[in-house]
Amino acid sequence: MRKLVRRESKLVNNLSEFLIRVSAFARKEVAGIIRQPRLVAILILGPFLILLIFGLGYTNQERTLDTIIVIPAGSTIEERITGFADRLRGVNLVDFVTSEAEADRRLDNREVDLVVVTPVDPLGDIRAGRHATLEFHHHEIDPLEQLYVSTLERAYIEAINREVLTVAADRGKSQAGSINEKVQDALTDAKALQLDLERGNGPAALRDLEALAEDMQVLTFALSDGLAAYEGVESLEDETNPDQPRSIFGNVAEVDRLMASLALLDERQGSYAAEAEQAAAIVTELTLIDLFLEEIQKLDSRIVARPFEGVVSNLSGVELGPIDFYVPGVIALLLQHIAVSLAALAIVREMRGGSIELFRAAPISSFETLLGKSISYLVLTAILAAILTALVILGLTVPMLGSWAGYAVVILALLFTSLSLGFALSVVSGTDTQAVQYSMIVLLASIFFSGFFIALHRLAGSVQLVSWLLPATYGTFLLQDVMLRGLPVNPLVLIGLLLYGFILFAISWWRLRHKMASV
Amino acid sequence: MEEATLGTGNGKVIQVRDLVKQFGSVTALDHISLDIPQGAIFGFIGPSGCGKTTTVRCMIGNYRPTEGVVKVFGRTPDSFYLSDKKRIGYMPQLFILYPELSVWDNLNFAASIYGYPLKRKARLQELLDLVELSGHEKKLVRDISGGMQRRLSLATTLIHDPELIFLDEPTAGIDPVLRRKFWDYFRRLRDEGHTLFVTTQYVGEAAYCDYVGVMAHGALLMVETPEDLRYKAMGGDIVQFHASSALNSKMITDLRKLPFVSGELAFLDSQSVQLIVEDASTAIPRLLDWGEDEGIEIEAINQHVPPFDDVFVKIMEDEKAGQKRVEISE
Numbered sequence: 115m116r117k118l119v120r121r122e123s124k125l126v127n128n129l130s131e132f133l134i135r136v137s138a139f140a141r142k143e144v145a146g147i148i149r150q151p152r153l154v155a156i157l158i159l160g161p162f163l164i165l166l167i168f169g170l171g172y173t174n175q176e177r178t179l180d181t182i183i184v185i186p187a188g189s190t191i192e193e194r195i196t197g198f199a200d201r202l203r204g205v206n207l208v209d210f211v212t213s214e215a216e217a218d219r220r221l222d223n224r225e226v227d228l229v230v231v232t233p234v235d236p237l238g239d240i241r242a243g244r245h246a247t248l249e250f251h252h253h254e255i256d257p258l259e260q261l262y263v264s265t266l267e268r269a270y271i272e273a274i275n276r277e278v279l280t281v282a283a284d285r286g287k288s289q290a291g292s293i294n295e296k297v298q299d300a301l302t303d304a305k306a307l308q309l310d311l312e313r314g315n316g317p318a319a320l321r322d323l324e325a326l327a328e329d330m331q332v333l334t335f336a337l338s339d340g341l342a343a344y345e346g347v348e349s350l351e352d353e354t355n356p357d358q359p360r361s362i363f364g365n366v367a368e369v370d371r372l373m374a375s376l377a378l379l380d381e382r383q384g385s386y387a388a389e390a391e392q393a394a395a396i397v398t399e400l401t402l403i404d405l406f407l408e409e410i411q412k413l414d415s416r417i418v419a420r421p422f423e424g425v426v427s428n429l430s431g432v433e434l435g436p437i438d439f440y441v442p443g444v445i446a447l448l449l450q451h452i453a454v455s456l457a458a459l460a461i462v463r464e465m466r467g468g469s470i471e472l473f474r475a476a477p478i479s480s481f482e483t484l485l486g487k488s489i490s491y492l493v494l495t496a497i498l499a500a501i502l503t504a505l506v507i508l509g510l511t512v513p514m515l516g517s518w519a520g521y522a523v524v525i526l527a528l529l530f531t532s533l534s535l536g537f538a539l540s541v542v543s544g545t546d547t548q549a550v551q552y553s554m555i556v557l558l559a560s561i562f563f564s565g566f567f568i569a570l571h572r573l574a575g576s577v578q579l580v581s582w583l584l585p586a587t588y589g590t591f592l593l594q595d596v597m598l599r600g601l602p603v604n605p606l607v608l609i610g611l612l613l614y615g616f617i618l619f620a621i622s623w624w625r626l627r628h629k630m631a632s633v
Numbered sequence: 634m635e636e637a638t639l640g641t642g643n644g645k646v647i648q649v650r651d652l653v654k655q656f657g658s659v660t661a662l663d664h665i666s667l668d669i670p671q672g673a674i675f676g677f678i679g680p681s682g683c684g685k686t687t688t689v690r691c692m693i694g695n696y697r698p699t700e701g702v703v704k705v706f707g708r709t710p711d712s713f714y715l716s717d718k719k720r721i722g723y724m725p726q727l728f729i730l731y732p733e734l735s736v737w738d739n740l741n742f743a744a745s746i747y748g749y750p751l752k753r754k755a756r757l758q759e760l761l762d763l764v765e766l767s768g769h770e771k772k773l774v775r776d777i778s779g780g781m782q783r784r785l786s787l788a789t790t791l792i793h794d795p796e797l798i799f800l801d802e803p804t805a806g807i808d809p810v811l812r813r814k815f816w817d818y819f820r821r822l823r824d825e826g827h828t829l830f831v832t833t834q835y836v837g838e839a840a841y842c843d844y845v846g847v848m849a850h851g852a853l854l855m856v857e858t859p860e861d862l863r864y865k866a867m868g869g870d871i872v873q874f875h876a877s878s879a880l881n882s883k884m885i886t887d888l889r890k891l892p893f894v895s896g897e898l899a900f901l902d903s904q905s906v907q908l909i910v911e912d913a914s915t916a917i918p919r920l921l922d923w924g925e926d927e928g929i930e931i932e933a934i935n936q937h938v939p940p941f942d943d944v945f946v947k948i949m950e951d952e953k954a955g956q957k958r959v960e961i962s963e
Binding site: 131132134137138141142145146149150469471472473474475476477479631632 | 690693694695696697710711715716718719721723725727729731733734735738741742745746747748749750751773799
């Protein structure tokens with residue numbers, strides 16, 4: 115019994131000494147940093163100022179390209195181009211010129227950003243079965259700006275094509291009136307055919323059928339010519355669906371089929387009950403065509419030219435500005451950098467300063483040393499994170515849609531793993547300078563690979579492995595979820611981040627243990 | 634070389650046998666052997682770079698011996714338990730505390746890494762009083778003088794009241810008055826039962842030690858009590874006399890032939906001579922008799938105690954001349 119009490123007492127004593135040794139670093143590091151007010155100011159205000167300047171300076175405005183449009187002499191579309199071009203977004207029309215060489219010279223001199231060369235005779239090109247081509251000249255070397263010009267080119271061409279289709283639809287509408295007369299002629303002949311067949315008058319019915327065939331020929335031609343613009347819309351209907359109303363060209367085809375059947379009519383036949391039913395069907399189809407033409411006349415040509423439009427709905431329920439989007443990434447990046455830099459210098463400074471010599475002789479283990487430093491830096495960086503977060507939320511009015519508890523968990527995990535990464539760098543560094551260089555490399559890698567500026571899905575799979583070696587990648591991902599989407603913390607990503615942190619901590623411990631052993 | 638074995642009747646705190654430490658092709662320690670008893674001050678003297686610090690580092694476990702055995706408290710340093718380390722205090726040669734922390738913070742930190750209980754204010758104050766840093770608690774270490782930093786370093790070494798204290802040149806850069814205080818405190822610690830292993834370049838400090846080891850070029854030349862060190866280094870006691878008239882060649886030849894005189898005579902002037910004898914207390918009356926017999930009036934005669942600087946120079950010169958190293962045994 116006495117032995118057990120002694121053992122318990124020894125255990126408590128050992129635990130107490132363990133905590134005292136670990137706390138040694140917490141007090142030392144905190145006291146060391148607090149005694150350097152300039153450092154504290156830099157650590158707190160520096161990151162916030164970076165964010166503030168970024169917030170004030172980043173406008174995310176669409177770039178407007180100063181543009182010259184070249185309209186060659188004798189162009190058949192000059193009037194239409196000049197009237198149309200100034201309605202385009204992203205283009206600031208500087209001048210219209212007739213000489214392509216002059217426009218290109220001004221582009222070379224950086225007077226303008228874009229030159230659009232319009233074709234001399236676009237209608238002639240189209241009639242000859244060629245595309246009427248507009249040329250876009252620019253001097254951009256930035257791939258993103260090149261993409262912007264290409265996007266602008268597609269928008270420009272799409273707008274022109276839509277304009278052409280609208281004109282075609284307008285013409286179809288005006289022709290629909292005259293086509294309607296031809297439908298009425300056909301309908302009169304069809305009704306006469308039906309009546310003669312019901313009366314059993316074969317010869318008269320054949321004459322009616324002949325007249326109807328002529329009407330349909332004229333009608334088919336008129337429809338093809340005048341309603342071509344509507345054909346595309348009609349073609350969207352699902353022809354395999356039996357419940358789907360037939361298209362106008364389907365109605366015409368059905369009439370043709372029924373008429374072909376009636377063409378085999380025997381004029382000596384006594385009764386034409388079945389044929390009369392077919393004639394009634396022709397009347398029905400023509401009535402449908404008549405109704406369709408009436409509908410066409412009521413349609414808006416712009417809708418015919420552009421039958422579909424997209425509507426984007428953001429289910430997050432919040433309107434985010436560009437700063438809002440970048441803030442989680444910036445917080446993750448800055449906190450990672452501060453933590454990595456502090457920790458990277460932590461061990462190497464003890465080595466260079468000679469303290470490790472004392473630690474070797476003292477009853478303090480490598481684990482206690484690393485744990486003590488981790489706790490002290492975790493506390494310090496967590497305070498920094500809290501102040502930075504308050505400044506960001508209050509100062510830049512960045513939304514926080516998720517829970518604060520989730521946010522705190524992510525920040526602590528990010529800081530722990532970043533510190534572990536810093537310690538790992540510290541134990542392989544020979545000098546302070548080397549440690550700082552390593553931490554700068556981590557920062558540089560984070561800017562490119564953490565998803566801060568370039569979305570991860572834009573990186574090749576193998577390169578994404580580098581991304582997931584950076585705590586900021588996990589941090590950005592999780593903070594965007596919590597802050598901007600209001601989602602709970604993704605457990606898999608969080609576990610991944612913590613696991614990575616523990617692995618780095620273990621590596622740092624192993625290396626420090628080696629360094630603190632006898633040599 | 635035989636091992637240097639010292640003893641006071643107490644157990645051996647440190648035992649070193651044939652210790653060799655090599656860094657690449659450089660031999661820093663060359664077959665060092667010694668034992669250090671409990672409750673003694675062991676002074677380790679030698680010129681800069683002779684291997685004093687390397688020896689200390691082997692004893693505290695910072696260096697692993699290339700050959701030989703080091704045992705402290707009966708255990709090799711690389712197998713120390715935490716409880717063993719708590720019995721040891723180490724003051725490194727260079728100041729390696731934290732300049733951005735205050736005097737108090739540094740002392741507090743040292744106490745914490747030794748697991749010293751948190752109720753430690755009185756102990757910290759006691760040590761600050763000892764090293765005369767009271768009143769400077771709040772000063773940042775970077776703002777205090779080199780001597781004050783040295784004193785602070787000593788205070789941090791003693792914070793956990795260790796049984797065995799390694800002090801690597803503790804008095805370097807400290808003024809003579811404070812140096813004397815340090816040695817008084819070291820002796821007080823010794824009297825309380827602590828064992829101190831002190832390296833120094835101040836040869837005169839050998840006088841404060843119970844035992845002195847002299848090192849040169851990685852080898853241990855001599856380990857002795859200060860008095861024996863002086864005796865053996867010089868080859869015996871030194872007696873000097875002043876005659877009323879100049880000594881002639883016959884007198885000098887006769888003097889050399891005296892059985893209790895060993896080694897060369899050293900003439901201070903034509904009337905004064907220093908000679909080395911086995912035992913000054915018996916040699917002085919016999920010299921007076923010899924003078925009377927020879928008709929020489931000896932106006933003054935006394936035992937000359939050479940300063941340790943001279944002793945050290947003599948040892949170094951002998952080492953340089955390739956004389957056999959002094960080997961000591963109890």
